[in-house]
Amino acid sequence: MRHRKLNTKRLNRSLGGDIFSIAVLVLFGSFMVLPMIYAISNAFKPLDELFMFPPRFFVRNPTMDNFRDLFLLMAQSWVPFSRYIFNTLFITAAGTAGHVVVASMAAYALEKHRFPGSKLFFSIVVTSLMFSSVVTAIPNYLVMARLNWLDTYLSLIIPAFGYPLGLFLMKQFMETVPDSLLESARMDGASEFRTFWTIAMPCVKPAWLTLVIFSFQTLWGNTGSTFIYSEELKTLPYALNQILLGGFARAGVGAAVVLLMMIVPVTLFMVTQSSIIQTMAKSGIKDD
Amino acid sequence: MSAVVEKAVQPVQGKTVTFRSRFENLKKQVWKNKISYLFVAPFGIIFFVFTIIPVVVSMGLSFTYFNILETPKFIGWQNYTRLFLSDDVFLKSVKNTFLLAAITGPIGYLASLMFAWFINELPPKIRALMVLIFYAPSISGNVYMIWQVMFSSDAYGYINSTLIKLGIATEPILWLQDPKYIMPVIMIVVLWMSLGTGFLSFVAGLQSIDRVQYEAGVVDGIKNRWQELWYITLPNMKPMLMFGAVMSITSSFAISDVTIALAGMPSVDYAAHTVVNHLIDYGTIRFEMGYASAIATVLFLTMIFCNKVVQNLLRKVGR
Numbered sequence: 325m326r327h328r329k330l331n332t333k334r335l336n337r338s339l340g341g342d343i344f345s346i347a348v349l350v351l352f353g354s355f356m357v358l359p360m361i362y363a364i365s366n367a368f369k370p371l372d373e374l375f376m377f378p379p380r381f382f383v384r385n386p387t388m389d390n391f392r393d394l395f396l397l398m399a400q401s402w403v404p405f406s407r408y409i410f411n412t413l414f415i416t417a418a419g420t421a422g423h424v425v426v427a428s429m430a431a432y433a434l435e436k437h438r439f440p441g442s443k444l445f446f447s448i449v450v451t452s453l454m455f456s457s458v459v460t461a462i463p464n465y466l467v468m469a470r471l472n473w474l475d476t477y478l479s480l481i482i483p484a485f486g487y488p489l490g491l492f493l494m495k496q497f498m499e500t501v502p503d504s505l506l507e508s509a510r511m512d513g514a515s516e517f518r519t520f521w522t523i524a525m526p527c528v529k530p531a532w533l534t535l536v537i538f539s540f541q542t543l544w545g546n547t548g549s550t551f552i553y554s555e556e557l558k559t560l561p562y563a564l565n566q567i568l569l570g571g572f573a574r575a576g577v578g579a580a581v582v583l584l585m586m587i588v589p590v591t592l593f594m595v596t597q598s599s600i601i602q603t604m605a606k607s608g609i610k611d612d
Numbered sequence: 613m614s615a616v617v618e619k620a621v622q623p624v625q626g627k628t629v630t631f632r633s634r635f636e637n638l639k640k641q642v643w644k645n646k647i648s649y650l651f652v653a654p655f656g657i658i659f660f661v662f663t664i665i666p667v668v669v670s671m672g673l674s675f676t677y678f679n680i681l682e683t684p685k686f687i688g689w690q691n692y693t694r695l696f697l698s699d700d701v702f703l704k705s706v707k708n709t710f711l712l713a714a715i716t717g718p719i720g721y722l723a724s725l726m727f728a729w730f731i732n733e734l735p736p737k738i739r740a741l742m743v744l745i746f747y748a749p750s751i752s753g754n755v756y757m758i759w760q761v762m763f764s765s766d767a768y769g770y771i772n773s774t775l776i777k778l779g780i781a782t783e784p785i786l787w788l789q790d791p792k793y794i795m796p797v798i799m800i801v802v803l804w805m806s807l808g809t810g811f812l813s814f815v816a817g818l819q820s821i822d823r824v825q826y827e828a829g830v831v832d833g834i835k836n837r838w839q840e841l842w843y844i845t846l847p848n849m850k851p852m853l854m855f856g857a858v859m860s861i862t863s864s865f866a867i868s869d870v871t872i873a874l875a876g877m878p879s880v881d882y883a884a885h886t887v888v889n890h891l892i893d894y895g896t897i898r899f900e901m902g903y904a905s906a907i908a909t910v911l912f913l914t915m916i917f918c919n920k921v922v923q924n925l926l927r928k929v930g931r
Binding site for chain 2: 336337338341342345346348349352353355356357359360362363366375378379381426427429430432433434437439440442445448449451452453454455456458459460461462463464466467482483485486488489491516520538541544545550561565568578582585586589590593594597598600601602603604605607608609610
């Protein structure tokens, strides 16, 4: 009983401090959320409200016109719109699946096996977190050209397999898989791959959900414009960005597009938040 | 004379022998662990081809003149001397990038930590909602376009019309065209999006600290939440602090999409031109690949250098 009481008691907290921290959260929380609400509200505004003076923050007569116009516009597009949607779904699904399998395999070996070069390899991966992919954009184009992958799905899918952040997070989370569990599987005669796939992988479900979400976020926003030229291979974000570039004439449709692009990753994060937080608890870079 | 020569050769021969036996040993080790290498190989190959090779190629190309059509021509340090001695726009972009990184990097980082710490005190349901609210802007695709509407330069812009209504401004302010205002506006938007992966790492790190340590801290005489933060919480979170710093430094030096979307490319008087914008300009518009590679290499080295410096600073936390 006493132990329980100690656990629920909040230590070292003054009322003043609590009020201060809540005030800060409310203030900055509104700063964070207001533009999002504005974006949502804009998507439902009829055209006259979008160009009203003075502008209004909230929608007065909500309408689905913008979404209807978006679908009409989609129906008129030169390449059927379903094609853009298929392209993005295919690239995202293939890239994400491959990334999870390939990165988990490497993470498993790096964490659970001892072999020459493993430490070096992992430290190179960690170093690669320290620079952005814009640095490698130009040579990447040359590599794609060499491989003859320009203007194919491969140019977007295969590089996604090798995102260093995914390997890093997965390797850190593999620490939580008890070695004894793997050992007993090996004693029962399971091959190393089988041990990895049927024992280790189910244990790290939060981590691969995290990898799925992170790689989804990257691929979902990928316009692929550097590697893809054929209109029928282009992605949904590319097509939607083209609509956004339409300017004033398409302001309403544009607002609907912004909402669509934002709603998907935000909803996915909402659903998977607890798994992601569980994974991120292992995300630290250890200093050794 | 010959004795001297023999003496000099002897140790060298000894070295080659041990080197060879070492090599044999390594070969045996590799063969013994072949399964491990097979596991790492798919990721390793892809990572090598699309990350390591490009970095090396970029460094190599930075010493050449290369326009994609002709074969690269070696020109030594010329790209670098041109960058630092005669390219005024590059120097301006360096200034802008460092300004953006120096302001939005640390503020975004500390804000992530502070918000994560405050959020950690809340009950679980509200905590999840607050995490969503703070994290959402960084994953919402191009929702930052909404800032363009808000900072729109005519009286229809939300901010301009509010300022006029309140009597603060008499005429619309050209937020995204006036070089005086472009950078502050971009900093606000960048900060708005800066609670990303590092923030999640902090939230998770705070939740995983064992409560027993706080109780022990009270016994040892910790009096308020600030002491608790410095002596218990932060030292426990050091690995997350490192991770968050890497994420924040890397992204603050790579700012480009936001400046292009808000201020255009090129922005008025290059007021919001960043190093990455300069790289895009030469790499994908002017096709001066050698020169663009030099820009990429400078950026690469800067990012790595800053990361190493900050990691050394973070080692001192809680000491």
